[in-house]
Amino acid sequence: MAALLALAGLAVTVLSARPLQAPFFMFQFAAVVGAALHGGLGPGLLTMVLSGIGFYAFFFAPTLQPHEAYRLAAFVVVSVFFAWLASKMREAKRRAEAAEAEARTMAARQERLVAIVSHDFKNPLHAIAFTLEHLRRRGAVEPVHANGLDRIESSTRRMQAMVRDLLDYARAQHGPGLRVERAPARLGEVCRAALEEVRAAEPGRTVALEVHGDDAALIDAARVEQLVCNLAVNALHHGAAGAPVDVRVSGQDEAVCLEVANAGALSPDLLPTLFDPFRPGDRSGSVGLGLFIVREIARAHGGHVAVRSEQGRTAFTVTFPRPAPPPGAAALSVTACSEPDGASAR
16 A cells, blocks of 8 residues: 555656646655555555655656755655654544444443333233232222322333333334334324323313314324323423413324424424433433334324424424325325424424
8 A cells, every 4th residue: 555655646746747847745745644544654654765765766866966855854754744643543533433333332232221121121010000900909908008009000100101112212213113003093082082191190280182174094093192192291391380281183184283282482402302312301201202202103104293482382293194095086185284393303
């Protein structure tokens, strides 16, 4: 490599000497830097030596005038500095690449560990939930212990939700993505069932639902319930204290839209990373995956989610596209969901 670069630099110098009316060392400098970047300090210095010998043979031989000797000495000094600098740049690049590769490896191991541990937690949590249900059905719970069992049941549900979110994250990041099993359903009814669960967990808060137009959709009802719960809980926790949350379902020609809105604006700095996993400050799920799961569920249905936050109000809009009409069917007019300005996750 050093010999090839030195020869290339000399060839360019020879060819350019007549048009430039003098030979210049700049092409040899380039050869020295290229060799040091490719192979390190040793190849860079070797290229300098070969270039100096070739320059002397082509332009200074057989006698070396004093001003030519100064030029050659200056070339050597500057080339040593350039070779050293380029070799340091090469080492820094290699260290950065090694650190990046190690970080990727560690991240993959951590995410795999999360997936394994989350999967292993499922069975004991299921056993706890089954035992609680069995005790309640048998009436074996004394009144003095009822409050304790309620707390155990509530904690178990939260842990099950965390495990579910962690497993969904692992599938979305390193698996085939979230699996959905679509079936005809009414999005309004799915939202109503999800919001009943939210109201039970957040007594005293107002969550209103409106349904407009044809809300028939081809969706995975369980997954969409999860999406609605995540958005509603996020709105309750991050919206203005005590303010109601408004959920609106609207049927359009080519899509069914879901909007969850609350009082309170988001900081513009949050919008670019709003749907990232493990986002700090995401209290919709205790592991910070609530909005990430919302985005992945929307994607799994071929839709998208967007957010608008302005004038003291924040609204998330999820679009569920309708199936394409069969060939030969009358074309529908294009009516898309009104898409909020701001961050979007497609």
